[in-house]
Amino acid sequence: MRIALFITCFNDTLFPRTGQAVVRLLERLGHEVVFPLEQTCCGQMHFNSGYHDEALPLVRRFARVFRDEPLIVSPSGSCVAMVRDHYPHVAKESGDPELIEAVRTLGERTFELSELLIDVLGLGDVGAYYPHRVTYHPSCHALRMLHIGDKPLQLLRAVRGIDLVELPAAEQCCGFGGTFAIKNADTSIAMLDDKLTNVQETGAEVCTAADNSCLMHIGGGLSRQRAGVSAVHLAEILASTEAEPFGVPAVGSGDAITVVRA
Numbered sequence: 209m210r211i212a213l214f215i216t217c218f219n220d221t222l223f224p225r226t227g228q229a230v231v232r233l234l235e236r237l238g239h240e241v242v243f244p245l246e247q248t249c250c251g252q253m254h255f256n257s258g259y260h261d262e263a264l265p266l267v268r269r270f271a272r273v274f275r276d277e278p279l280i281v282s283p284s285g286s287c288v289a290m291v292r293d294h295y296p297h298v299a300k301e302s303g304d305p306e307l308i309e310a311v312r313t314l315g316e317r318t319f320e321l322s323e324l325l326i327d328v329l330g331l332g333d334v335g336a337y338y339p340h341r342v343t344y345h346p347s348c349h350a351l352r353m354l355h356i357g358d359k360p361l362q363l364l365r366a367v368r369g370i371d372l373v374e375l376p377a378a379e380q381c382c383g384f385g386g387t388f389a390i391k392n393a394d395t396s397i398a399m400l401d402d403k404l405t406n407v408q409e410t411g412a413e414v415c416t417a418a419d420n421s422c423l424m425h426i427g428g429g430l431s432r433q434r435a436g437v438s439a440v441h442l443a444e445i446l447a448s449t450e451a452e453p454f455g456v457p458a459v460g461s462g463d464a465i466t467v468v469r470a
Contacts, residue, residue: 285350339369
């Protein structure tokens, strides 16, 4: 099956390992992965900040770049939520019937990684091996907007060698929320402190999630506390096998940007 990878600008810039992991995983499962080179930001930051007119050209670009792709996957619940939930609002505001229809069909073909694996490909076990103690944080966009439920946990439970431990108060927001962490830094940090306490209570070596935005926030906090816990995207765990381990990055890697008090 041909699957187009929508990597998102965030992952492409800061977390290239995640994109590599998605490609490795899907190709191992026998699929053709293509990467449309003209893709860029989906416009989520603009839309969430109220700049809908500025988001419109990015919506049009996304619709053009992915127009002919039968299936689109992204390792970012928040960006998939932008395409599925917010693109229709931008298109409607534009008054362009062609864009409205293009966005409608895009939403039907765009999936977060765990959705693709379970709902589209019908897989619960992808043959992964990851001999580490892991806890899972469900990101807000994936949980509350995409309603992916426990799909990432279903995939993690099937991973060989994993010691999967439940995260206390897992559904509480980590406090990142994109520009929320910039505009409301004190509140964001207080929420992060609660999340870090809960992660450390699990005794996990690795905290995973379906969104690197959350993992950047959580990973930055864990690194500053020298907690000895790595933040690793779900795709990297699922891409790892006994024959070809993807590995755990050094603690503190990939967590360069997190809001801190001045």
